[in-house]
Amino acid sequence: xxxxxxxxxxxxxxxxxxxxxxxxxxxxxxxxxxxxxxxxxxxxxxxxxxxxxxxxxxxxxxxxxxxxxxxxxxxxxxxxxxxxxxxxxxxxxxxxxxxxxxxxxxxxxxxxxxxxxxxxxxxxxxxxxxxxxxxxxxxxxxxxxxxxxxx
Numbered sequence: 001x002x003x004x005x006x007x008x009x010x011x012x013x014x015x016x017x018x019x020x021x022x023x024x025x026x027x028x029x030x031x032x033x034x035x036x037x038x039x040x041x042x043x044x045x046x047x048x049x050x051x052x053x054x055x056x057x058x059x060x061x062x063x064x065x066x067x068x069x070x071x072x073x074x075x076x077x078x079x080x081x082x083x084x085x086x087x088x089x090x091x092x093x094x095x096x097x098x099x100x101x102x103x104x105x106x107x108x109x110x111x112x113x114x115x116x117x118x119x120x121x122x123x124x125x126x127x128x129x130x131x132x133x134x135x136x137x138x139x140x141x142x143x144x145x146x147x148x149x150x151x
Contacts, residue, residue, distance in 0.1 A: 010146075012051045017142035020044040024138030025131055034070065041138060042066030048145050049099045058098040065095045082125045089120030092141050100148065108148035116144050 020041055027037025042063035049059060073087040074080050093113040100109040119140055127133040 009051055013048055013142060013146060016044040016048045016051075017139045020138035020142045021135040022138070025135045028130070028134045037138075038067045038069055041069055041141065044138075044142050045096060045145070048142050049096060052146060052149065053099060053103050056099070056102045058102050061098040062096055065098075069095075080124070082121055085124035086117060086121040088124070088137075089117035092120060092137075093117055095141075096145065096148065105148050108150040111150045112144050112147040115147060116140065119144070 023036050023040030023044075026032040027034050027040075042065075045066060046059045046063050049062065068091060069088075071088075071091075072080050073084045090113075093116045096112075097109075100106065120137060123136050123140065124133055127136060
């Protein structure tokens with residue numbers, strides 16, 4: 001029974017990661033609706049965290065914080081550099097902080113942060129195809145959430 005519960009959580013995380021990856025690309029495309037990226041990312045983060053740790057009203061802060069993900073820490077019209085992507089990675093790592101505070105998961109939070117920041121930095125710096133680059137950001141944010149469970 002525990003194995004079935006674990007498998008359902010893993011499957012749910014994969015589905016939410018795919019959904020978030022799609023939203024990142026759709027929200028960043030010229031024909032897409034920009035706010036879809038933030039809304040779906042917030043929904044996917046809160047849903048995945050709820051799937052693993054249960055619901056808390058503090059998670060509303062996670063949904064709200066996800067709306068800052070539209071910034072790349074650069075001037076409009078200029079190219080993003082690796083440090084812009086590193087700042088984005090730091091921001092993405094901090095978004096689930098309300099869940100970490102509620103559940104006292106500091107070690108796992110540190111592990112996820114140590115993984116997510118360089119992954120986002122390298123991914124956005126070296127993946128040239130915009131579809132893969134943007135989609136991957138959404139996927140990485142969700143797929144790394146279970147790392148917070150590391151004791």
